[in-house]
Amino acid sequence: MTVIATWNVNSIKARLPRVLEWLEKFSPDVALLQELKTTDDTFPRMEIEASGYHVETVGQKTYNGVAILSKQPIEIHHRRLPGDEDDEQARYIEADTCGFRVAAIYLPNGNPTRDENGGDHEKFTYKLGWMDRLVAHAEDLLSQNIPVILGGDYNIIPNDDDVYDPVAFADDALCRPESRARFRQILNMGYTEAFRTMVSDPHLYSYWDYQRGAWQKDNGVRIDHLLLSPEAADLLESVGIDKTPRGKEKPSDHTPVWGKFS
Numbered sequence: 001m002t003v004i005a006t007w008n009v010n011s012i013k014a015r016l017p018r019v020l021e022w023l024e025k026f027s028p029d030v031a032l033l034q035e036l037k038t039t040d041d042t043f044p045r046m047e048i049e050a051s052g053y054h055v056e057t058v059g060q061k062t063y064n065g066v067a068i069l070s071k072q073p074i075e076i077h078h079r080r081l082p083g084d085e086d087d088e089q090a091r092y093i094e095a096d097t098c099g100f101r102v103a104a105i106y107l108p109n110g111n112p113t114r115d116e117n118g119g120d121h122e123k124f125t126y127k128l129g130w131m132d133r134l135v136a137h138a139e140d141l142l143s144q145n146i147p148v149i150l151g152g153d154y155n156i157i158p159n160d161d162d163v164y165d166p167v168a169f170a171d172d173a174l175c176r177p178e179s180r181a182r183f184r185q186i187l188n189m190g191y192t193e194a195f196r197t198m199v200s201d202p203h204l205y206s207y208w209d210y211q212r213g214a215w216q217k218d219n220g221v222r223i224d225h226l227l228l229s230p231e232a233a234d235l236l237e238s239v240g241i242d243k244t245p246r247g248k249e250k251p252s253d254h255t256p257v258w259g260k261f262s
Contacts, residue, residue: 001237001260001261001262002029002030002098002099002100002260002261002262003026003027003028003029003030003258003259003260003261004028004029004030004031004032004098004100004102004149004151004226004258004259004261005026005028005030005031005032005151005242005256005257005258005259006031006032006033006034006104006151006152006153006224006225006226006256006257006258007019007022007031007032007033007034007224007245007252007254007255007256007257008033008034008035008106008152008153008207008224008252008253008254009033009034009035009036009252009254010035010037010252010253010254011035011036011037011038011252012033012036012037012038012043012044012065012067013037013038013042013044014037014250015250015251015252016044016047017250018245018248018250018251018252019033019048020047020048020051021245021248022242022244022245022256023048023051023052023053023069024051026242026256026258028256028258029070029071029072029098030068030069030070030071030097030098030100030102031053031067031068031069031070031256032066032067032068032069032102032103032104032105032151032152033066033067033068033069033104034065034066034104034105034106034152034153035064035065035106035153036057036059036060036064036065036066036067036090037060037062037063037064037065038059038061038065039059039060039061040057040058040059041059042059043055043057043059043067045057048069052071053069053070053071054069054070054071054072054073054074054097055067055068055069055074056068056074056076056093056095057093058079058080058090058092058093059090060088060089060090063089063090064089064090064091064106065090065106066090066091066092066093066104066105066106066152067093067104068093068095068097068102068104070097070098071098072097072098073097074095074096074097075095075096075097076093076094076095077094077095077096077101078092078093078094078103079092079093080092081130081133081134081137082133082136082137082140083132083133083136083137084129084133087130089108090106091105091106091107091108091130092104092105092106099147100147100148100149100232100261101141101144101146101147101148101149102148102149102150102151103148103149103150103151103152104151104152105134105150105151105152105153105154106152106153107127107130107131107134107152107153107154107155107156108123108126108127108130108155109123109127109155109173109174110123110124110126110127110128110155110173110174110176110179111123111124111172111173111174112124112173113171113172113173113176114171123173124173124176127155127173127179128178128179128182131179131182131183132182134150134182134186135182135185135186135189138150138186138189138191138227139189141229142189142190142191142229145231146229146231147228147229147231147232147235147261148191148228148229148231148232149226149227149228149229149232149259150186150191150226150227150228151225151226151227151257152224152225153223153224153254154183154223154224154225155173155174155179155223156174156179156180156183156223156225157169157172157174157175157180157221157222157223158180158183158184158193158196158222158225160175161202161203162202162203162204162205162221162222162223163175163220163221163222164203164205164218164219164220164221165219169221174221174223186227187227190229190230191227191228191229191233192227192228192230192232192233192236193225193226193227193228194225194226194227194228194233194236194239194259195222195225195226195239195241195257197233197236197239198236198238198239199239203218204222204241205218205220205221205222205241206220206221206222206223206224206241206254206255206257207220207221207222207223207224207253207254207255208220208246208253209253210253215246215247222241224254224255224256224257225257226239226257226258226259228259232261235261235262236259236260236261237260237261237262238259238260239257239258239259239260240257240258241255241256241257241258242255242256242257242258243255
C-alpha cells in the first residue's frame with residue numbers, strides 16, 4: 001500500500017514540531033505540503049530528511065510555497081504550473097515518486113471577489129486564470145494514461161455540503177459558481193475526487209479558522225482535495241481526513257487529507 005496525503009501547514013517553520021510529529025506517527029509515503037511561507041534555502045530540509053524523507057520544494061518568502069516529501073526518490077517535472085512563465089507565485093510542483101505522478105497545489109484564494117466598482121477583483125480574476133491553466137494541464141496529464149494525483153489546498157468548496165454555512169459563503173471565491181465550474185471541469189474530463197468517492201456524509205471538513213471558536217464549534221470547510229486520474233482511482237483503497245493535528249498545540253488551520261492506494 002502507498003499512502004499519499006496533502007496538508008496545508010500554514011508556515012513550515014511555525015508548524016515544524018507538528019509536521020515532524022505527524023510524519024513519525026502517520027508515516028505517509030508521500031506528503032504534499034502547501035503554504036510553506038519560506039524560501040527554498042530556509043526550508044528545514046535537514047529535519048525532514050532526518051525523518052526519512054526525500055524533499056523537493058518551491059518556496060517564496062512570507063507567502064505561498066509548496067513541497068513534495070517522499071520516502072522514495074523524487075523526479076521533478078514542473079516547478080510551476082505551465083501556461084504562464086511570468087507567474088512568480090510559488091503554487092505548484094509536480095514529480096514522479098512511488099509509482100505516481102503527483103502534484104502539490106496551492107490554488108489562489110481569490111478573495112475579495114468584488115472591486116470597489118462592483119466588478120471582479122484582480123485577485124478573483126487571477127484565481128480563475130490560474131484554474132484555467134490547471135484545467136489545461138490536467139487534461140494534458142490525463143492524455144498520458146498514467147496514475148496522476150493532483151493534491152493540495154484548492155481553495156474550492158465543491159458543494160454546499162462541504163461548508164458549515166452555505167449562505168454566508170455564497171459570494172466567497174471558494175464557492176462562487178465560476179470557481180466551482182472550473183473544479184467540475186477537471187472532474188468531468190475524467191478525474192475523481194478521492195474523498196467523495198468513498199465518503200458521502202455531509203459537513204466533514206479539512207479547515208477551521210482560528211477565529212470565533214471555529215474548531216470547537218466544528219464550523220469548517222472542506223477545501224483540501226486529492227484529484228485522481230482513472231489509473232490512480234483504480235488503485236484507491238481508502239480515504240480519510242486526519243483531524244488529529246488540528247487539535248494539537250499551535251496547529252495549522254488545515255488538517256491532512258489522505259488516500260491509501262494499492
